[in-house]
Amino acid sequence: MPLTFAKIDQTVLDTLRPAPKSYWLVVLLVFAGLLAGAACWAYQILTGLGVAGMNNPVHWGTYLINFVFWVGIAHSGTLISAILHLFRAGWRNPIARAAETMTVFAVCTAGLFPFIHLGRVWMVYYMLPFPNQRTLWPNFQSPLVFDVVAISTYLIVSSLFWYTGMLPDLAIIRDRAEGMRKKIFTVLSLGWTGEHEQWRHYVRIYLFFAALATPLVISVHSVVSWDFALGVVPGWHTTIFAPYFVAGAIHSGLAMVLTLMIPLRKIFHYEEIITVRVLEQVAKTIIFTGLIVAYAYGTEFFIAWYSHNTVEIEVFLWRAAGHYSVGFWIMVTCNTVAPLLFFFKKIRTSIKWLFVISIVVNIGMWFERFVIIVTSVGRDFLPHAWGVYAPTLVEFGIMIGSFCLFFFLYLLFVKHLPSVSMTEMKETLEKGGSHGG
């Protein structure tokens, strides 16, 4: 049966029916994991950061690794909904909503980690430029202050973009809902009636948001990369970091999109909406980002060799052959070799392969952040101070908690809000393009 407007509405609205017990069981399980992570954090606050595995010289550990990891995940949503929107890539429409939601939740999760990382989180407001009698301001030279600005901007813009795009869909739900649900969605849909004037404004604002969000995709992860690149640490202090991080972020984000879309498609019977062709397009983009990342890895080694700087050379040799070489080779294999399999049509059209490789890339990207953060300071300027680091149970607890937080939010979302944009799907059906096209 070909896709019709009614069928799109039906398929999407079906996902919002009262959930089975199994759904609530999973939500409960994930919530328990979230609580466990919160308990680990509380324990850390009460006892001191010593409960984590960091030390001198490796003062940054999984907290910042996870921060960068989640910020990276957050990238593809906006890339898909904004940049691809501007590029008129029609295949992004079925997955734009889910990907953007992923962005918002991933930024929220990422945003927690700098707090978890702090030695005195209760003093975190010192980072804000608030007027005070001591006339003390934050240090605007510090990349960490850039971070505060960049991440909060990104969170605000991507949330507004996400919400704006959802308005017509919310109105559809409102129109079909009854009772309490109707009241809630009436408020949420902000009086959307579908008048021509409203559509005109909507299309304009969506385009503006897309244009506004596009530079943010580039800037946010560039700023995150400057947390490292503006330091003097060998392995960090390099100009390639901003594009390298952005490419890596999109790489990991796209992989995460696949990881989320494939089960979603299966469970909610989205096969006709999120077609294999859409997934294939994502896979093709992953090949591209994977190649950029591979180029960056190569460049780093080349520059280290070319510089004749013994300190740089030592760090990179150690990465490849030292204490953390396993992590390094996981990173290289998962991020640059595994995506090459997508060159084969059979693999990139096989749901199973797509899912497996997306997980592999996710793992690889986590290790990329591990390798960058830990191996550089572990072996920097003074050999006497070299050291290694290993995460502790508390850190794993918090890491699991962060995944649980993300999936908790995501699970609530898919059952309570439309996980596919009905509006945009209808436009695709009508014109084979996106709005305003």
Place this chain on the structure above:
Amino acid sequence: MNRRTFLKIAGLSSFSLASGCSDPQKNLFSLVEHPDDMVTGQASWYATTCRECPAGCGVLARNREGRVVKLEGNPKHPVNRGALCMRGQAALQGVYHPARLRAPMLREGTRWRETSFAEAEALVKERIGNAAAQGPRRIRMLTETVGGTLMSLFRSTLHGWRSEKPVVFEPFAYESLRAANEIVFGIDGLFSYRMEEADVLVSFGADFLETWLSPVEYARKFKEMHAFSEKGKGVFFSVGAYQSLTCANADLWIGCHPGGEAAVALGLVREALEAGRGGHLRDFIRSTILQTAREYTPAHVTRVAGVEPERYQSLVRRLLAADRPLVLGTGSGDCGENALQTNVAANLLNFILDPDLRRIDFDRRYRVETAGRRSDIIAFFQKAKEERDEVLLLYQVNPVYHMPAEGAVNRAFARKGPFKVSFSAFMDETAEKADLVFPVQLPLESWDDYAGASGFISLQQPAMGSLTDAPCLGDLFLRLGAGNSDQPPDYRSYLAERHMRRGTISSEKRWLLALRDGGVEAPVTSRERSQLVPYKVMDDFHTLAEPNDGALVFAAAPSIRFFDGRGANRPWLAEIPDPITKVAWQTPVLVHPDTLRQNGLAQGDIVKLQSRQASLEAMIYEADSVRPNLLLMSIGQGHTAMGRYAEGEGQNPLKLLPSGADPRHGGAFFSIDPVTIHSAGLRRELAHTDGSRIQHGRKIALTLSTEELDAGRPVEREGLTMWDFPLTLPLPEGYDSHRDFYPPHEHAGYRWSMTVDLDRCIGCGACAAACYAENNLGVVGEQEIINGREMSWLRVERYHDPSAMEKIIFLPMLCQHCDNAPCESVCPVYAPHHNKEGLNNQIYNRCIGTRFCAQNCPYKVRRFNWYTWQWPKPLNLQLNPDVTVRSKGVMEKCSFCIQRIKDAHNTAKNENRPIADGEVIPACVQTCPTGALVFGNLMDPNSRVRNLAEDRRAYQVMGYLNTKPAVIYLKKVVQAV
């Protein structure tokens, strides 16, 4: 009741409730009438004497609000001239130790009962009275080395009880050296050496920078002869089977088999005589010596002792060419059987090469020579069985720990008969076996005198009130012996009267002056040296044992950190790593890599060492600093008692050593062979603080050869890479618009800076200990050291030369107070802050703990508070009130002792003048025995630090990062010998 009354009562009761439950400790009261020397907020300094080892350095104790918070060397004291070693710095932790006994403990069966001092004293008096009544020699005493006054009190009191004088027990009693001195010079004693006058110094194991005789004194004298100066640079050869810290400072280590030192020394005697030296000797003496030494040709020596021929040749060449040679014998603990012969040969060498023996001061003798030989100590305990002694008194000795294999000791303590009293402040191994543990005041709390070396009597006075009710031992003895004679009422009067009587102090005024200065000069009695008796001299060489070149030898070495083990419970000493191995808290066994390979072992493996009588499990440390057939452990840890920080930490290598004493000189054995080494199948992580042993070709700890120095300053092309980046002073003149993004810092009058002369640094770690004491650094313990979380603001980095691992260089690393500090720019909240005087301040209150500063610090000198570190009571009383105690979650680091800078500012401002050069002395600079550290104002063109910064040896560690460090290092001068 009306409303008013109700309100009154309610108000009153709520007030009393509120005030009644508050903690009175929280209130600070200033004294209405305070003692003259106690002003709140101001320190009083008391001169006294360090008694952590028999050297007896003078200290100034800094007293704040009634408690001593810091010890510093007394600059007027002839032994240490203001410096102090790490043990001296840590003496305070003995006073404030949480395991210190607060009341006497009386044994009742297998249990201890806490009793009162009065009861314990009455008990001791009763027991002694009964014993003395029964007959002569019923009371016997074993004591550590004590000053003349306390010894005379002991003697007279014991005499009153018709008993013999006490025996002095020192685990390191230098028996072989004393015996050799008697054989060659006719004096059974320990002389001091004018090392500073020598141009070539040879040591056969004397660890004079660590424990030997008077380490702080010799560290200073050594650098006077060995540091590069206008006069040149002396040469130091060290012969031995392992590299002690002293040996690591030698220009050449001549490694030999354990026990091979004697052959080398005798070979040198032969070479000297063959070269026609020793013409002042009578012919028959010459011929007798030569007869024995003749067979020690270079070929024979290199074969027997296992030394490298080239090294031996250069030793011979340099020693014979020397104008002012000095040869030292074996160390505090001898390695090998031939210690006596080594010392005799060393003495002979001095005699042959320096006819007038100008570099030996026979009149200045070390107090530790009063110690009994090990054979005397064993006899003391054996007598316990034969004679019917009733009371055994032990003062500050721990024979159960030091002589674990000695049957006589164990039997004596197992015997029910005598009433054993241990005057110990801690429940150590010996106290645990006593019947009564009677704590007495520690040296910092009591009156006494002590002359570590004759010529100067150092006075001891209470630098603080007593923390416990324990009496002063002198007072106790006066009371116990009351009725014997008409004695003064207390020990202080006894002390003063004795000095008045003997004429060392002439008046009350002189007494006060002496107390202020820390002591008083005392006349020395010269003794004529006897003539050399050649038969006697050469006798012992017939029994020269063939050095061991095959079987594994185990040796226990004295430790710079724990001395003989008496300092093992000072947490700073356990926390500051060993200078050579950089291992803290643990006692690994040092094994050569070849030996490890042969036995299929690796660093970190736990091995079982088995000697004839005992076995010991220890962790392996792979060391190039020992010979392949030597297994080495340091003495001091492995206590089974003694309380927190000592008990159960590390291993006691003494367990493995033979009992008894050497029949030739009565000394203890500090080595044993053969031993076997087997894997115990377990591994543990070493608590070492170094990440790598070598520098990986970086600009960190640099050397300069004497040839390069002679060649003059080369024309250097300046560039931007690690090796050609110019020295850039942290001043506006260091600004270069091509390199610098930000404008230079303008400084207000002062730009504080430090120079570190690597040529003077011996790596002893005293600076690190001083920093722990001054700046309230947390002690983290073994596990956190393994985790990499030590808190030292100043660490001594040790680097081996990868092409010759025996070449070791030390580099004290502390905050560089960069002018272009990488930490400052990355902090989001300005917690690291550059102040007007160039200091890189860390504002603890502002810090939120992002740790970016530490990540970005190229020198890795920033320390994060992973936890709120604990100071178990009463250790917290030692905390410096001028320095904040940091809590969890904040970063900290070296502040250049900003509290001292501020203090100098206050003084200078009151006197309306600028701060003078040398007025601000940070704790590390103050305590350095060799003067390697200099602190001052870089903006003052005449300051010492400015002059040194312009020295041609000056450089900055990793300067190419353009951090512009304010800590400027001077290259170590090395010479080919």
